[in-house]
Amino acid sequence: MHKSIQEEIKVSYRHRIFFTRGSFMKDNLLLRDLMIEGAQNSPLPKKALFIIDENLASARPDLPSSIEQYCQAFHQEIELTSSPVLTPGGEAVKNSYPAITRIQELIEQNKICRHSYVIGVGGGALLDMVGLAAATAHRGVRHIRFPTTTLSQDDSGVGVKNGINAFGKKNFIGSFAPPFAVINDFDFIRTLPVRDKRAGYSEAVKVALIRDSDFFLELEKMADQLAVFNEEAMESLIHRCAALHVRHIATSGDPFEFGSARPLDFGHWAAHKLEQITQYAVRHGEAVAIGIALDVIYSRRMGYLQESDCNRILNLLESLGFELFHPGILDRNHNDEYTVLAGLEEFREHLGGILTITLIRGIGDGFEVNTMDQEVALQSMLELKERFGSESESARSGQNIEPSAQNSLNAKNAVSTLNS
Ligand SMILES: NC(=O)c1ccc[n+]([C@@H]2O[C@H](COP(=O)([O-])OP(=O)(O)OC[C@H]3O[C@@H](n4cnc5c(N)ncnc54)[C@H](O)[C@@H]3O)[C@@H](O)[C@H]2O)c1
Numbered sequence: 001m002h003k004s005i006q007e008e009i010k011v012s013y014r015h016r017i018f019f020t021r022g023s024f025m026k027d028n029l030l031l032r033d034l035m036i037e038g039a040q041n042s043p044l045p046k047k048a049l050f051i052i053d054e055n056l057a058s059a060r061p062d063l064p065s066s067i068e069q070y071c072q073a074f075h076q077e078i079e080l081t082s083s084p085v086l087t088p089g090g091e092a093v094k095n096s097y098p099a100i101t102r103i104q105e106l107i108e109q110n111k112i113c114r115h116s117y118v119i120g121v122g123g124g125a126l127l128d129m130v131g132l133a134a135a136t137a138h139r140g141v142r143h144i145r146f147p148t149t150t151l152s153q154d155d156s157g158v159g160v161k162n163g164i165n166a167f168g169k170k171n172f173i174g175s176f177a178p179p180f181a182v183i184n185d186f187d188f189i190r191t192l193p194v195r196d197k198r199a200g201y202s203e204a205v206k207v208a209l210i211r212d213s214d215f216f217l218e219l220e221k222m223a224d225q226l227a228v229f230n231e232e233a234m235e236s237l238i239h240r241c242a243a244l245h246v247r248h249i250a251t252s253g254d255p256f257e258f259g260s261a262r263p264l265d266f267g268h269w270a271a272h273k274l275e276q277i278t279q280y281a282v283r284h285g286e287a288v289a290i291g292i293a294l295d296v297i298y299s300r301r302m303g304y305l306q307e308s309d310c311n312r313i314l315n316l317l318e319s320l321g322f323e324l325f326h327p328g329i330l331d332r333n334h335n336d337e338y339t340v341l342a343g344l345e346e347f348r349e350h351l352g353g354i355l356t357i358t359l360i361r362g363i364g365d366g367f368e369v370n371t372m373d374q375e376v377a378l379q380s381m382l383e384l385k386e387r388f389g390s391e392s393e394s395a396r397s398g399q400n401i402e403p404s405a406q407n408s409l410n411a412k413n414a415v416s417t418l419n420s
């Protein structure tokens, strides 16, 4: 007989997403009030270390000084430990471990303790990296996120995960660490390049498809406005999409994903692989749009989804401006296997347990399967090429899925760093 000691450890989190504008205007007390709330009766100002996405700072050169002036105005509550630190944004920052070490070094040098704040302001990639550094320094310091892209405001930034890529695998090193708070400031969306304004739409389509048919109808109604980046329509999409994500995290019973199922990763098994194949020239949200199109066609071919629903979904994605084919989807690896199909095993390994893929039976009706028919998946990939291939050939010479030279270059460098 074994002896054992067992206790239930219960920890509850309050996961808060605030929506605002002009976060660093002196009449906006949201950040100040949050920091006071965390002060736990201490009269001393709370230390804050700001890490800002460099591309955001280029688009908003006023931002670092606005932050400094804000902290100065509330110096009794907030102690800015150094000028805001600019850090490269985009996927490249997730491909490099030294970025984490640098933030940890700054946490140490600025004497950030478990009651101080690391505040990340930037896209989903930068926030994933900063979140991991904050979660690991001192075993976790308080972390406030300001997501500044559509995708990070409606999905990645409002979640409880962080991570970086390693060994050629997306999000291989990371943790579950709910942030102290998330502040979605819509003003940041204004300076985004068109591709990044659009990219976050696919996560909204995704969550509508698996959870909320009314939201899907709403997206169809707003599609023309969204296609031209009407701010009101974008705000409405971001708010509802964020709410659905947060609701899932809070009520699914598995916020830290101990099980094998991950419904919010609908359309993601192929997307993650496509991002890697294209060395991140295809943005996460763009890859998710293609991944959704693939899984929707697959669902139809398997007899789960009606043809009319399948076409409605593909039409919505197209009218939002997404390209639904990229040649990378038919890439073959050194064993002459289709790289995307071979990636299914990697996806299973990342989730753990048995392969669990979310498909849909109808709009708003996600369900799970544990096997994928590789032949049907291949036929679905070929159908994407047949239906959307020629359009995207011409679009690629334009702006839509144009490789980002800097991203590809950095990703290549990161691969060679990892290999060396
Ligand atoms: N943690 C999670 O749960 C989770 C979930 C989904 C996605 N993700 C991750 O999120 C990342 C994608 O995030 P993303 O779509 O925000 O892309 P991103 O972070 O790569 O940002 C896109 C580009 O916009 C720049 N930028 C950011 N804000 C700007 C602004 N306001 N004005 C001008 N430029 C700005 C960035 O520097 C970058 O070049 C991926 O790494 C993906 O894996 C994480």
Ligand SMILES: [Zn+2]
Pocket (backbone or CB within 6 Å): 155, 203, 268, 284, 288
């Ligand atoms: Zn995603």
